Amino acid sequence: xxxxxxxxxxxxxxxxxxxxxxxxxxxxxxxxxxxxxxxxxxxxxxxxxxxxxxxxxxxxxxxxxxxxxxxxxxxxxxxxxxxxxxxxxxxxxxxxxxxxxxxxxxxxxxxxxxxxxxxxxxxxxxxxxxxxxxxxxxxxxxxxxxxxxxxxxxxxxxxxxxxxxxxxxxxxxxxxxxxxxxxxxxxxxxxxxxxxxxxxxxxxxxxxxxxxxxxxxxxxxxxxxxxxxxxxxxxxxxxxxxxxxxxxxxxxxxxxxxxxxxxxxxxxxxxxxxxxxxxxxxxxxxxxxxxxxxxxxxx
Amino acid sequence: xxxxxxxxxxxxxxxxxxxxxxxxxxxxxxxxxxxxxxxxxxxxxxxxxxxxxxxxxxxxxxxxxxxxxxxxxxxxxxxxxxxxxxxxxxxxxxxxxxxxxxxxxxxxxxxxxxxxxxxxxxxxxxxxxxxxxxxxxxxxxxxxxxxxxxxxxxxxxxxxxxxxxxxxxxxxxxxxxxxxxxxxxxxxxxxxxxxxxxxxxxxxxxxxxxxxxxxxxxxxxxxxxxxxxxxxxxxxxxxxxxxxxxxxxxxxxxxxxxxxxxxxxxxxxxxxxxxxxxxx
Numbered sequence: 001x002x003x004x005x006x007x008x009x010x011x012x013x014x015x016x017x018x019x020x021x022x023x024x025x026x027x028x029x030x031x032x033x034x035x036x037x038x039x040x041x042x043x044x045x046x047x048x049x050x051x052x053x054x055x056x057x058x059x060x061x062x063x064x065x066x067x068x069x070x071x072x073x074x075x076x077x078x079x080x081x082x083x084x085x086x087x088x089x090x091x092x093x094x095x096x097x098x099x100x101x102x103x104x105x106x107x108x109x110x111x112x113x114x115x116x117x118x119x120x121x122x123x124x125x126x127x128x129x130x131x132x133x134x135x136x137x138x139x140x141x142x143x144x145x146x147x148x149x150x151x152x153x154x155x156x157x158x159x160x161x162x163x164x165x166x167x168x169x170x171x172x173x174x175x176x177x178x179x180x181x182x183x184x185x186x187x188x189x190x191x192x193x194x195x196x197x198x199x200x201x202x203x204x205x206x207x208x209x210x211x212x213x214x215x216x217x218x219x220x221x222x223x224x225x226x227x228x229x230x231x232x233x234x235x236x237x238x239x240x241x242x243x244x245x246x247x248x249x250x251x252x253x254x255x256x257x258x259x260x261x262x263x264x265x266x267x268x269x270x271x272x273x274x275x276x277x278x279x280x281x282x283x284x285x286x287x288x289x290x291x292x293x294x295x296x297x298x299x
Numbered sequence: 300x301x302x303x304x305x306x307x308x309x310x311x312x313x314x315x316x317x318x319x320x321x322x323x324x325x326x327x328x329x330x331x332x333x334x335x336x337x338x339x340x341x342x343x344x345x346x347x348x349x350x351x352x353x354x355x356x357x358x359x360x361x362x363x364x365x366x367x368x369x370x371x372x373x374x375x376x377x378x379x380x381x382x383x384x385x386x387x388x389x390x391x392x393x394x395x396x397x398x399x400x401x402x403x404x405x406x407x408x409x410x411x412x413x414x415x416x417x418x419x420x421x422x423x424x425x426x427x428x429x430x431x432x433x434x435x436x437x438x439x440x441x442x443x444x445x446x447x448x449x450x451x452x453x454x455x456x457x458x459x460x461x462x463x464x465x466x467x468x469x470x471x472x473x474x475x476x477x478x479x480x481x482x483x484x485x486x487x488x489x490x491x492x493x494x495x496x497x498x499x500x501x502x503x504x505x506x507x508x509x510x511x512x513x514x515x516x517x518x519x520x521x522x523x524x525x526x527x528x529x530x531x532x533x534x535x536x537x538x539x540x541x542x543x544x545x546x547x548x549x550x551x552x553x554x555x556x557x558x559x560x561x562x563x564x565x566x567x568x569x570x571x572x573x574x575x576x577x578x579x
Binding site: 023 | 318319325326327328329331335347348349350390391394395397398399402404407410414417419422423424427428429449450451452453456481506510512513516517528532535539547548550551555559562566573
């Protein structure tokens with residue numbers, strides 16, 4: 001079958017798959033695996049700058065970040081921010097997909113509009129939402145005033161700034177997640193729903209007992225990508241709030257960025273990176289496991 | 300004749316009406332941006348937020364936006380960045396995808412899992428060590444440095460592996476019997492049949508890198524190498540100081556325009572490719 005038609009040395013042929021994988025692997029190794037190792041090692045030394053040798057410092061950097069109120073604040077903010085963006089954006093994505101499940105001319109247009117925010121760069125959306133959240137004259141306050149709600153300083157109030165960023169992220173991502181649910185819904189077999197209907201299940205029961213369990217893998221997948229985005233996207237923090245007011249919108253990656261770029265504290269930056277990576281990996285695995293345990297796979 | 304209300308107020312029609320209202324709310328930031336960019340007095344005032352276009356539209360904001368930013372340079376740099384990233388990615392993911400899809404070799408499964416791990420990690424989290432690597436490689440402050448970390452894509456490798464696997468082996472076998480080498484098989488049989496997969500990956504990659512901000516911000520110092528997102532932020536911060544919202548709206552529309560035009564033209568491909576992706 002796979003008889004070589006040209007004379008290829010045997011040793012080269014057996015090396016071929018590795019040579020084919022090499023370019024991709026080299027890039028992944030250089031910019032994912034090697035930096036992971038590097039950041040782990042650097043977090044255990046007292047080097048202050050790139051290029052220093054640094055002496056072994058044990059857990060000192062970890063002790064320092066866990067005594068740093070700004071780091072603890074960023075960690076707490078990120079947990080809140082993740083909960084406050086993942087849940088609403090996944091829920092909206094799911095509800096939009098349910099409502100626009102049937103393809104008609106109208107639903108095609110509505111789906112496209114909901115998908116638009118996915119194409120906007122986060123910095124562009126942030127620039128626009130600075131105006132949306134402007135006190136008094138901004139889009140939100142202007143129309144809330146017509147409903148008799150008085151002016152609110154959305155981004156200037158430490159209690160509201162993070163919530164405002166959550167709203168922006170939900171607006172930007174829900175349409176993206178909708179796509180996955182639309183695809184998932186297409187895979188739900190019609191006869192399962194029909195059978196439930198004949199058995200007398202109302203729409204809520206059909207949703208809860210038929211549709212949601214069958215969408216389990218979709219939920220797991222969307223949850224994980226939403227979680228990754230809640231940790232790795234901070235463009236809007238840089239553009240809109242710089243972590244403020246009063247550190248209320250400081251997120252983990254922003255903290256890392258600040259430590260590395262503004263304060264040149266490599267120890268804190270690397271230790272915070274390791275903590276963030278561990279949290280991200282653990283949460284990804286946990287959400288995959290939990291959702292999968294609740295799912296009933298049957299094909 | 301009197302319209303029969305009962306006939307019209309079906310659950311389906313009510314749902315459609317409710318969804319139209321929700322989607323309208325969702326689209327208000329865009330609507331506002333469009334309207335604000337055509338306002339004759341874009342400097343603010345109480346009526347700035349109004350979604351009612353009660354004025355004679357002018358292109359003034361667009362004119363000022365063009366004058367205020369280095370758009371041709373930023374567009375050029377973003378185009379170089381996106382193209383340079385994609386071209387190398389297409390080569391590496393095709394080769395690796397082919398190895399995973401068609402060749403059996405010792406250690407295949409282990410290597411596959413090593414690739415898989417990368418999907419769980421968000422590259423932006425590794426900005427600190429990756430910047431160090433770039434400095435060591437002498438790639439700091441270069442567009443190549445912005446591209447390099449994305450040249451190997453685990454996601455792209457999986458996508459190509461899946462795509463190659465859906466192609467029946469008969470085609471290749473026929474080509475091999477005719478004396479084709481593995482390279483000719485890949486180049487003339489598999490790649491042409493994998494265009495949907497390659498297109499999907501290209502769209503996702505272009506959208507991601509066109510819109511990326513933090514990484515180019517950290518790598519590039521030289522204003523001559525600035526990309527659109529970084530340029531937009533410096534531009535918008537200037538305009539925000541002057542609270543010229545029309546200017547910000549116009550600038551943001553510039554950076555969005557290429558992707559929106561492409562999306563409207565190739566809607567189906569866009570939607571399909573985003574569904575087959577997810578990782579980015």
